[in-house]
Amino acid sequence: MTPAPDARQVRRWRRYLADERAEAAVYRDLASRRDGEEREILLALAEAEGRHEAHWRTLLGDRVGYPLRGDLRTRVLGFLARRFGGVFVLALAQRAEARSPYAGDSDATDTMAADEVIHGEVIRGLADRGRSRLSGTFRAAVFGANDGLVSNLALVLGVGASGLPTSAVLLTGVAGLLAGALSMAAGEYVSVRSQRELLAASRPAPEAAAALPLLDIDENELALVYRARGMDEAQARRHADEVLAGGHGDAQPEHDDHEAIGSAPAAAASSFAFFASGAIVPVLPYLVGLSGVAAVAVASALVGLALLATGAIVGVLSGASPGKRALRQLAIGYGAAAVTYLLGLAFGTSLA
Structure with a gap:
């Protein structure tokens, strides 16, 4: 028969239960401010925290008592998630996951401890997306x-x-x-101006596209253009053949790098x-x-x-x-x- 938990254990379990509830709410709040894949990931994290919550509920049984509030850090994180969201909240959530006490607590399962480590990596990935954007x-x-x-x-x-x-x-x-x-x-x-001028100097001349139909297909000097841009000989010849056959590609770049660099006056x-x-x-x-x-x-x-x-x-x-x-x-x-x-x-x- 499993011995009854002492008062200290019950307090700790109730605290873990409250923290899991609060963390799940944070992820749901963050998800409400996003769409697409990021929303799905955050909702999946909230669901995982719900499984941890169920573990502590099972251990507590009829000792659950009145719901406690999460710790101060988690409550502040929840407030920020509801009001702002964004990379700052994700970065704070990443640090919160890294402070999980489950690895050193015998009442938490090894799976729960591993979950918290992986949650930290998931949040790190989402935060990295935000960091790269700004x-x-x-x-x-x-x-x-x-x-x-x-x-x-x-x-x-x-x-x-x-x-x-x-x-x-x-x-x-x-x-x-x-x-x-x-x-x-x-x-x-x-x-910025110099970057834009360097890019402009690297763009193919407008006359290059007009010259394509007049090229000697057998000689296919267009392949030299693509070799000069970094393709090996086989890739360059294959791409040139596709262009001359009317397949795909042209002498112009696929993306406007000027937009990525931005305006020099701005x-x-x-x-x-x-x-x-x-x-x-x-x-x-x-x-x-x-x-x-x-x-x-x-x-x-x-x-x-x-x-x-x-x-x-x-x-x-x-x-x-x-x-x-x-x-x-x-x-x-x-x-x-x-x-x-x-x-x-x-x-x-x-x-x-």
């Missing part, structure tokens, strides 16, 4: 804002430490904001905005009239909070610890600012 924009936003935060804080603190008046520090900060943002915008414009404008959004933060105390140590302290605090936020966002999206990434971002930013601040003090002392 990677370009997100990278530009985070790194542009981070560059503005760190470079302008370093500039403002360095100039302020040298003993220059507040008006000069403010002017320097605004100049640094504009110079950095314009430099970022110009660099992005040139980069890229420049977004880079300007991202950098400026970070660079304005260290200047804010001076804009509202603060000066001296107070302005330095407030600017450093504001930039510190912004660095913690960007670091945490990077951590969440990468599936790593948000806290560690936030502290790393803060340490790097403050380290750069400290160097220029010390240099400003040294120059201020030498010029005094």
